[in-house]
Amino acid sequence: MSLLDMVKEAGVIGAGGAGFPTHVKLASKSEFILLNGAECEPLLRVDQQLMKLFPDEIIKGFEIAGRFVGASKALIGVKGKHKKVISILKEKILELQVGDFVEVKELPDVYPVGDEQVLVYELTGRVVPEMGIPIQVGCVVINTETALNIYHASKGEPVTEKYITVAGDIPNRLTIKVPVGTPIIDVLKKSGIENFDDYAVIDGGPMMGPVMTNIDGYITKKNKGFVILKKQHSLIRKKSMNLEQASRVNKASCGQCRMCTDMCPRYLLGHNMQPHKMMTALNYALTDIEGQKISQLCCQCNLCELFSCPQGLYPKSANIYFKEKLAKQNIRYKPVKLEFTPHKMREYRLVPSKRLIARLGLGDFDRAAPMTEAQIQPDLVQIATSQHVGAPAVPVVFANDHVELGQVIGKIPEGSLGATIHSSISGTVVECGNDFIVIRRN
Numbered sequence: 032m033s034l035l036d037m038v039k040e041a042g043v044i045g046a047g048g049a050g051f052p053t054h055v056k057l058a059s060k061s062e063f064i065l066l067n068g069a070e071c072e073p074l075l076r077v078d079q080q081l082m083k084l085f086p087d088e089i090i091k092g093f094e095i096a097g098r099f100v101g102a103s104k105a106l107i108g109v110k111g112k113h114k115k116v117i118s119i120l121k122e123k124i125l126e127l128q129v130g131d132f133v134e135v136k137e138l139p140d141v142y143p144v145g146d147e148q149v150l151v152y153e154l155t156g157r158v159v160p161e162m163g164i165p166i167q168v169g170c171v172v173i174n175t176e177t178a179l180n181i182y183h184a185s186k187g188e189p190v191t192e193k194y195i196t197v198a199g200d201i202p203n204r205l206t207i208k209v210p211v212g213t214p215i216i217d218v219l220k221k222s223g224i225e226n227f228d229d230y231a232v233i234d235g236g237p238m239m240g241p242v243m244t245n246i247d248g249y250i251t252k253k254n255k256g257f258v259i260l261k262k263q264h265s266l267i268r269k270k271s272m273n274l275e276q277a278s279r280v281n282k283a284s285c286g287q288c289r290m291c292t293d294m295c296p297r298y299l300l301g302h303n304m305q306p307h308k309m310m311t312a313l314n315y316a317l318t319d320i321e322g323q324k325i326s327q328l329c330c331q332c333n334l335c336e337l338f339s340c341p342q343g344l345y346p347k348s349a350n351i352y353f354k355e356k357l358a359k360q361n362i363r364y365k366p367v368k369l370e371f372t373p374h375k376m377r378e379y380r381l382v383p384s385k386r387l388i389a390r391l392g393l394g395d396f397d398r399a400a401p402m403t404e405a406q407i408q409p410d411l412v413q414i415a416t417s418q419h420v421g422a423p424a425v426p427v428v429f430a431n432d433h434v435e436l437g438q439v440i441g442k443i444p445e446g447s448l449g450a451t452i453h454s455s456i457s458g459t460v461v462e463c464g465n466d467f468i469v470i471r472r473n
């Protein structure tokens with residue numbers, strides 16, 4: 032079986048949050064393969080610990096993926112501040128004798144250096160075109176945990192577990208491996224908090240993660256972490272604003288200072304993303320469709336809303352407003368050129384993580400979240416058929432079937448983009464629907 036088939040069979044998807052099926056990514060030929068070990072969302076601590084704990088497996092998984100896509104170089108991007116991780120990786124590269132192919136490159140400690148397009152530029156000096164993807168400049172990018180999963184896939188082991196950081200204003204910060212389909216509340220309670228009435232939970236990092244409207248869900252292969260904060264924390268209040276409320280605030284006081292644009296990471300790469308123009312379009316109800324199209328160049332990193340704007344306004348929300356409007360009309364931005372040059376002031380406008388964390392009011396919670404040996408063994412798991420980009424998996428089991436840990440329970444529909452799903456415990460299928468499969472431990 033080829034690596035591609037093994038990765039497909041194992042249900043490997045982008046573990047950094049995007050959830051793109053990895054076998055599809057690996058089907059391209061590419062000059063570079065890049066490992067995204069930036070983990071630039073404040074407070075999350077998964078990738079940096081995985082690289083310390085499993086350097087052998089991660090490097091091997093990354094190497095075989097790189098050889099498979101025909102890359103001439105495999106570059107691991109890690110923030111320079113993680114000195115211990117860097118020395119472990121370098122040692123292991125020497126030991127495995129792959130130094131002519133795999134190389135560690137240090138990244139600056141800025142946000143959002145883990146944005147795929149920023150990462151490509153930092154590691155290769157190439158700029159992904161507007162509306163483009165890394166393969167257009169000869170790069171395939173995979174996340175650290177994905178490389179680990181590729182290694183396991185090459186040994187015939189499917190993805191049935193997920194590493195999660197639980198962080199924030201809590202007594203017990205930790206990172207833990209849990210079965211896919213575990214109730215989220217079981218993971219949250221590891222924080223030492225039992226009653227969440229006074230707390231809000233961010234699904235993912237504090238910059239891009241949404242505030243959860245309920246915490247009754249189940250872990251998917253895309254989850255990376257949860258940030259728990261008191262409901263009255265300023266970040267929760269800011270992030271809880273809906274599009275309509277944000278539009279109302281936006282209309283009140285944008286002074287067109289351009290800070291949102293001048294610090295926008297996509298603008299600094301030379302793209303035409305200019306959120307201050309979207310604010311004008313919103314505030315004056317401008318109808319120029321051509322001008323509105325640039326809203327589609329936003330990667331929703333949230334820097335403009337949570338850091339750059341001195342007025343505390345919502346330029347990203349203005350982008351989303353126009354993005355959604357244009358999507359309904361099926362209108363797409365068309366780049367007028369293919370080559371882009373980063374802004375000459377780019378290096379002076381990068382936002383240091385420490386400053387960002389202070390601005391978010393998270394300085395007190397920026398602490399270690401050590402990997403714990405503790406286990407969660409849920410009696411019941413609910414495994415979503417859609418935890419990835421593409422079509423939902425089609426169940427291949429029925430209610431009352433007995434399933435073993437790692438058994439295929441859902442397959443990719445014929446001719447579709449998607450990912451295989453597996454049982455994360457041994458037990459009995461108690462419910463099997465189009466959206467999820469519920470399994471009770473025996």
Ligand code: SF4
Nearest residue numbers: 285287288289291340
């Ligand atoms: S949204 Fe904020 S940063 Fe952007 S132009 Fe208006 S006031 Fe300035």
Ligand code: SF4
Nearest residue numbers: 295329330332333335
């Ligand atoms: S969220 Fe704001 S800063 Fe980030 S890409 Fe979009 S416009 Fe730029």
